[in-house]
Amino acid sequence: MMTALSVRIRRTRRLSAAKRRSGAVLPRSFRRHCPSPSIHTGGSMKKFRSAFVLYRDALVSHGDLVFDPAAPQEISVRVRLRGNALVSAAVHSAGGDAALPADALRIRGETLTFSRECFLSCACNAYAVVRLSFSRGQDARIPVYVAGPGGPPDVQRLFPLPGEADRSAAYRVRGGICFCLTAGEALGLPYDFTDADYGRTAVIKLGLPRPISIPRPRRVLIRLKGDGSYNALSLRLYNGCDASEYPLNEQYLDFEDERTLCFVLPETATLPLALCDALRLRYTPGCRKRKGELTVYEITASSEAACLPDAPPPPAYPLFAPPPPQPQPLGRSSRIGAAPTRWIRCITAAPDRSAAFACATDGAPCRMEYREAGSASPFLFAPSTRAEGFETEGDVRVPVLYHKFYLSGLKADTLYEYRLNGGAPATFRTFPAAPERFSAVILADAQIGRDAPYYARYRQILEAAAARISGPQMFISLGDMVCEADDAAEFSELISAAGPAFARFPLAPTPGNHERDDAGSFTAYRRRFALPASSAPELDGLTYWFDVGGFRFFSVCADCAELNERECAHLAELLNRCDQKWKIVLLHCSPYTGKGAEPQYRRTLAPILERGGADIVFSGHSHIYVRASVWEDKAVAPEDGILYLTMGTSGPKAFANDRAFWQDYVFGDREDERLDGGGKTDVTCAVARFSDDRVEIDVQTLSGKTIDRIALQK
Structure with a gap:
């Protein structure tokens, strides 16, 4: 039997736009109406809306x-x-x-x-x-x-273990570097970053994860001999939910003698812990050596409390230029030809008065003409831009010509027809100027790659979601549409699977970590979409906003990488200058989600969202559905804080959850929830319906399971 929680809260006065722009905090109330004993009820939170949720976790x-x-x-x-x-x-x-x-x-x-x-x-x-x-x-x-006889121990040796020095083994690594256990009670770590990009990490594993069998371990100590390389050293652990836990600090190897390094573990780590990666060596721009060797003598865990040790700041300049990319042979694409392909209607800042489209050819020209449907007036040429680039298909580099078309001065709620290169006409409709109601189909994390059957499932979930709505609509992708950022075949296959959906209705994409190419940039991603410009040019195509009725949507480039001061200031300015009634934020990695939660975003991004008055944050990355309501880093009732929704998966990858205090409801933690009756991942999709004073969100799987329903009203 389905149960529901419904709470109605009084409306409080909103601050003037001038005060919000000056940095004033949004109104909050201490009054409690029907407080739930299962949530935080202290502190100050904004109280100007009511909320309904279908399910809640025990x-x-x-x-x-x-x-x-x-x-x-x-x-x-x-x-x-x-x-x-x-x-x-x-x-x-x-x-x-x-x-x-x-x-x-x-x-x-x-x-x-x-x-x-x-x-x-x-x-x-x-x-x-x-x-x-x-x-x-x-x-x-x-x-x-x-506990055992004599009480629990405070210290545990993790390396070396008895008899370990007598065997030699190679371990799985990243970065093309092979580490081996050397003779004697020491671990030799030769590394070579000569042909690597900055940020490449080499990893050594000590066989299977080693359980840490002391109560509440608070630090890991590693005794080793440094090499003065100034590369960054860290480690990784598994927690009780089989998710990764990382220390709160990393250490720069600015020394060449023998030292004991202290890595502090988070107090919030889910127990028990196990050592997974004995060492993670990250190639930094400030490194002084590209090749070297470390020697590790001992690794221990301790339950004694520890403060974060002082660490030298990383150098602000690179000493070595990054290696040039290795050339790939040129070839012709099997997916991109002279005819326009990958035709996408992209969201614009004002979709009631403008439209934008993007496509690709193999170098052939492309022109777009448009006019009002049914009009006898001649077609108008759409202003366009184009850029040359390359993508990959297997081991072959293929040339691509990217075309973008921008249509402005359109009439609201009007049907237009257009044609490409004089071909057969197609149509699109602009949004109403002030729609009473509109809808969005929301997906995350397709990452289908070469798993061909899931392209058909991707199309099925889009069609099933679109069948549940009528009237003005758009599509929202919360990142990781692909596995490989510059794979022409994969992106082409995904857009083809979407069918006419992405051509008729606006698509608002948000970049994820899989949209970054091997060089760490979003070059291919930016070229594939015609998105609103940003007031910060370096964020063009990455962070942008658009308005529909009384709603402003903010798409934020938060793909797990730390946001710099410029990015934080830019987002704060966008939020604080917004006078719309509702503020909806779209991003890939959320401060409050499941296994993919990014702790740095709790320190940097979450306070900006709270001060800026965000109502709902949609995200992906965790490949599991998570609902959380948070204010000032505390779990609160849905009407009391920002509603964070992680949208599950629209592709083959589905993960178990990593339990956290902020989670109000999770779907997909159990295998019977993640899979359908045929043993395939039961892909997830949400339909959000927006009206002036209400947002309704209905989350379902392809097999028809109702995951969640949420409604906010103010």
Whole structure:
């Protein structure tokens, strides 16, 4: 049975545009109407809208739990079911998995208690993880440290382990660099970045991940001999959700003697942790050596508290020029010919008065003519630009001529016909000047690559979503449309799969990390779309805005890379100068999502969104559906903060979730949710309906599962 939460909040006065532009904070209220006991209710939050959500996760909260078999006691945690039912419970430890019988746990009010017998058979000095499955949403994982005789240790050696120095092995690496375990109790790490680009990372793995079996590890210590290269050293761990955790700091190798480096672990890391990458060596622009060797003597984990160590600032200039790209043989494209292909209608800043289109040829010219449909007046030539470039098809580099057409001075809510190179006419309609209602089909993370069957599924999910709406509509892509940024065949296949949808209705794309090419730029991505210009020229085609009725949409280039001061200031200015009633933000990587959450965006991007008055943030990257409502880095009710929605996947890749405090509801954490009846990824799509005072969002899978429904009103 479906349950719903509906809360109506009084409307408060909005600050004047002048005050918002001056940096004043948006209005907030301390008054609480029907507060939920499962969310943060302190602090100041904006309160000028009502909210409805269909589903909510059960919430389980606890501190660091330790079970002592010598003096066994019951273990209790706080659980808020929020309309869910507890289906099953099991405990996983080094000794194996065991289902917990019903009489081994009890729920009284909001307290869930596990009997002593649940952990008596678990291995000592190691973590046992209790997994709770609920009727919907994500499972809960509760780590319990089972102490051994004498209490839990504070330090654990991770390398070398007994007998490890007697064997030699090669490990999976990135960057074309081979690391081997050398003779003796040391790890030799030769590296060679001579032909590498800046940012390339070399990774060494110590076989399988090594569990860290101490309570709440807070730092990892690595004793090694540096080489003065000024490359950046870090490591990676896996957490209890099989997701990556990184230290809060990295270290620059500005020394040549033997030292012990301290890497501080986040207090919010999901336990238990395991060492995954013993070392990650990043090639920096300020490096002083492209080739060298490090020697690691010992790696240990410690539960002692640690402060972030002082680190030398990275050099502000490169000492070496990046290597020139290796030339590829030229050839002809099998997907791009003399006839215009990859025809896309792109969003404009004012889609009621203008239109933009983009296409590609193999170098042949292309012209566009247009007029009002049914008119006897002659066709008008559309102003255009073109740029030459190259894309790849396999190992071949193919020439591409990119064409962009910009139509201005159009009439609102009017049907136009156009033709390319004098061919058969086609039509498009401009948006109304002030639509009572319009809709958007929202997708993320196709990344289909060579997995051909998913192109048909991509088209099916677009058609199914479009069939659920009528009237003015557009498409929104939240990044990672492709696996390889400059792969001509992949992008062509995706646009072909979309059929007429991307030609008839405006597409608003947002760049993701897979839109970056091997050089780290968005060159191919920018050339493929005709998007609104930015007041910051370096962000043209990456960060832009457009208006529809009382809504302003902001597409932000947040693809996991750190935002610099210029980008932050530019976004803050765009938000603060906006007088529209609703502010909708589109980005690829969100501060508050699932496995792909970017902690740096919680420090830099989230405060800008809050001060700028953002209402909803749509994102992708995590390949799982996540809903969160956050204000001042605290989970709040949907009407109290910014609503963050991560849109799942529209391609073959689907991941389990990494549990975080801000998550209100997650779909896809379990395999039966991620897959359809045929064992394929059940791709996800959202339809958002916008009216003057209300936004309704309906999220479904291709198989017809209703993932979520949300409504905001103000």
